[in-house]
Amino acid sequence: MIDIQELRDRVEDNITKTDKTIIVPHNGVDCDAIASSIGLSLIARKLKKESSIVMNDSSSSIDSSVKDIIEKGKKDFNIINLSKYSNIASKNDGFILSDVNKDYRVSVKEYLTDPDKIVIIDHHDPDKNTVKSNNKFIDTSYSSASEIVTMLLKAFKIKVTPEIANYLYGGIYLDTGQIQRNIGKGTFDALSILMNEYGANPDEVNAMFADTIENLKIVHKLLEKVECLKWKIAIVAADEDDEYVQPQIAKAADSALRTDCDASFVIGRLDSGEVSISGRAKNSINIGEIMGQLGGGGGPTSGAAQFKDTSISDVKNELIRVLRPSYSIVKQCDNK
Numbered sequence: 001m002i003d004i005q006e007l008r009d010r011v012e013d014n015i016t017k018t019d020k021t022i023i024v025p026h027n028g029v030d031c032d033a034i035a036s037s038i039g040l041s042l043i044a045r046k047l048k049k050e051s052s053i054v055m056n057d058s059s060s061s062i063d064s065s066v067k068d069i070i071e072k073g074k075k076d077f078n079i080i081n082l083s084k085y086s087n088i089a090s091k092n093d094g095f096i097l098s099d100v101n102k103d104y105r106v107s108v109k110e111y112l113t114d115p116d117k118i119v120i121i122d123h124h125d126p127d128k129n130t131v132k133s134n135n136k137f138i139d140t141s142y143s144s145a146s147e148i149v150t151m152l153l154k155a156f157k158i159k160v161t162p163e164i165a166n167y168l169y170g171g172i173y174l175d176t177g178q179i180q181r182n183i184g185k186g187t188f189d190a191l192s193i194l195m196n197e198y199g200a201n202p203d204e205v206n207a208m209f210a211d212t213i214e215n216l217k218i219v220h221k222l223l224e225k226v227e228c229l230k231w232k233i234a235i236v237a238a239d240e241d242d243e244y245v246q247p248q249i250a251k252a253a254d255s256a257l258r259t260d261c262d263a264s265f266v267i268g269r270l271d272s273g274e275v276s277i278s279g280r281a282k283n284s285i286n287i288g289e290i291m292g293q294l295g296g297g298g299g300p301t302s303g304a305a306q307f308k309d310t311s312i313s314d315v316k317n318e319l320i321r322v323l324r325p326s327y328s329i330v331k332q333c334d335n336k
Contacts, residue, residue: 014094014117023044024054024107029057032172036098036149038077039160039168055082061272066247097118098145098149103130118132123139125300142186143172146172160194160198162199165195166201180258222266225237232261238266244269244270249270276306
């Protein structure tokens with residue numbers, strides 16, 4: 001487990017000894033990434049230092065509920081794109097990466113040159129692409145970055161508003177598949193703090209992330225293509241000509257795991273032309289290790305990878321090649 005007091009000291013040191021703090025969520029920002037980033041902005045504010053949240057996602061790649069959080073967040077926090085940051089960048093900026101540790105998953109890669117000025121807070125497995133930092137706080141036993149940041153906010157004795165508490169609760173809620181996977185005592189401790197001390201409301205969180213009928217139809221269409229693998233692994237390969245946004249692929253993977261499957265993988269083409277794969281698992285399969293072999297990453301129960309200049313069929317075959325030592329396709333699922 002992360003030593004929260006040590007993390008508190010390193011974060012304070014990074015914020016107070018640099019010109020300004022640049023908080024960096026992962027590309028394809030989700031609720032956990034933006035909620036934890038907003039929480040870190042509160043810490044910089046308490047320390048009376050300037051901070052910015054820098055992301056560079058296209059609007060179409062972000063889930064509608066996360067867009068709402070970002071738009072509301074812009075009223076109180078400096079949330080900017082890479083171009084705007086480039087105009088204000090300083091050699092003495094400090095960086096805090098939240099919910100990410102890989103260099104190819106952040107917008108500010110070219111600025112991450114001083115390991116002493118970078119703090120990483122994440123719950124995904126590190127690998128050869130992990131950003132060089134002398135302040136790494138990476139632990140896959142945590143459900144989410146929001147869980148870690150909740151404990152960090154408490155260590156700083158910061159009073160969080162109910163609205164931001166809902167965001168952090170949502171980050172935990174979604175990253176655990178609605179409190180179904182990768183949870184432990186610390187997860188429930190964080191949820192308790194968010195509800196009992198900060199005023200998070202689970203009913204409001206559910207309403208924030210309620211899906212649209214259109215998205216449900218898209219997810220159900222994807223799930224019609226599910227194939228079962230030995231040992232209860234499900235693969236969904238979308239039609240080559242259909243396009244999706246990343247949250248739809250991720251939600252399909254979440255939905256496929258709410259069956260008797262031990263793991264699920266959903267492959268589809270993004271509107272950018274890249275092919276994306278999202279994986280989810282319960283306990284018996286390490287998704288992060290599988291995605292790592294595919295050039296992506298993740299943690300024990302969730303992960304993703306993206307591919308350029310390839311077909312969905314090729315990505316599916318590569319996934320099966322990685323799985324083949326233990327698993328093989330044996331039947332078409334009965335979807336009735």
